[in-house]
Amino acid sequence: MSALPDAALAAFFQVDPSILHLVPELLSEVWALGSDPEQIVRQLQPAGLPTGARVLDLGCGKGAVALAVAEAFAATVDGTDAFAPFVDDAVRRAEAVGLSRECCFWCEDLRKTAAAARGYDAVLCVSVGHALGGARDTIAALRRTVRPGGLMVVDDGYLAQGGGGIAFPGYGHLLPRRETVLAMTGLGDQLIDERLIPQADLATQNQVIIEAIDARASSLATRLPQHAGALADYVAKQRAECEVLDNRVQRATWVIQRAS
Ligand SMILES: C[S@@+](CC[C@H](N)C(=O)[O-])C[C@H]1O[C@@H](n2cnc3c(N)ncnc32)[C@H](O)[C@@H]1O
Structure with missing residues (x-):
């Protein structure tokens, strides 16, 4: 627990x-x-x-x-x-x-x-x-x-x-x-x-991570269509966070x- x-x-x-x-599976490659x-x-x-x-x-x-x-x-x-x-x-x-x-x-x-x-x-x-x-x-x-x-x-x-x-x-x-x-x-x-x-190293690293998460989210959405909306929302938030990290932090x- x-x-x-x-x-x-x-x-x-x-x-x-x-x-x-589903977070463990979404982040399984990280x-x-x-x-x-x-x-x-x-x-x-x-x-x-x-x-x-x-x-x-x-x-x-x-x-x-x-x-x-x-x-x-x-x-x-x-x-x-x-x-x-x-x-x-x-x-x-x-x-x-x-x-x-x-x-x-x-x-x-x-x-x-x-x-x-x-x-x-x-x-x-x-x-x-x-x-x-x-x-x-x-x-x-x-x-x-x-x-x-x-x-x-x-x-x-x-x-x-x-x-x-x-x-x-x-x-x-x-x-x-x-x-x-x-x-x-x-x-x-x-x-x-x-x-x-x-910043450049971080941006490259973040890109690799976000693509891995995106791929996991897509396969989860196919398997569990009832969660497709929440999964898409999660990926969108991760991309928005990358923007913040790349430009403001x-x-x-x-x-x-x-x-x-
Ligand atoms: C971005 S991860 C970093 C994990 C690890 N330090 C690393 O570098 O791989 C942040 C972790 O902090 C944990 N976390 C956040 N708030 C916490 C809290 N109040 N008590 C214990 N763990 C917490 C999360 O569960 C998550 O695993």
Whole structure:
């Protein structure tokens, strides 16, 4: 059973609640859900994540980032996500690659996980939008989960052209870069790395994903014609989101070190 009401999960995935159960199939070809696990590993290496580290992955999805970090650093990773089918996928994948002793995944609202977690060497908050609020609230929640000197990885974005906010669902919390960085460091922590994802790379990546989703949606609509309208609506929303991402958002991955 998932850890949030269907309506909340449907809103997060931007689907009509009547097709929430089809989300795993719609996204079956997408393993890392909007993230680049290898890039996160490359950022954590110079940041000094120790071998054998204890890592927390909030909103772990199907476990793509958690497994990459577990493998690269011989780390033990705890990962939580509110959507049960993704957690099941993560558990299966960990077993398949021989990392089920190192990785523990369970279904939970990440806000509950974050409120209880303490003493990790690093916490990952990757592509979960505003689940913990804006940049300031997100860091305030994350820093309590790591030890002094621990690392916080935030993969999100900022307004590409500054100025006014974005009305599209899930993007209303974004600020211009300067405000975002100030908010993330306002409690005295240090920004030690920032990687901006080039817009062209992101656009190409998004195009591949949207075409895969579109193909899945078409075959589902043939099989389940009663859901054809909701499926078409979902694909249209995904395309509209790609427009927003391509033109109005600069995606970024930040590594922040908690003050001692
Ligand atoms: C775009 S996916 C990213 C998943 C993963 N971090 C990755 O990079 O592959 C966002 C995930 O956040 C989860 N999520 C959103 N809000 C949540 C919440 N309040 N508690 C737990 N998980 C949440 C969703 O279920 C989804 O799997």
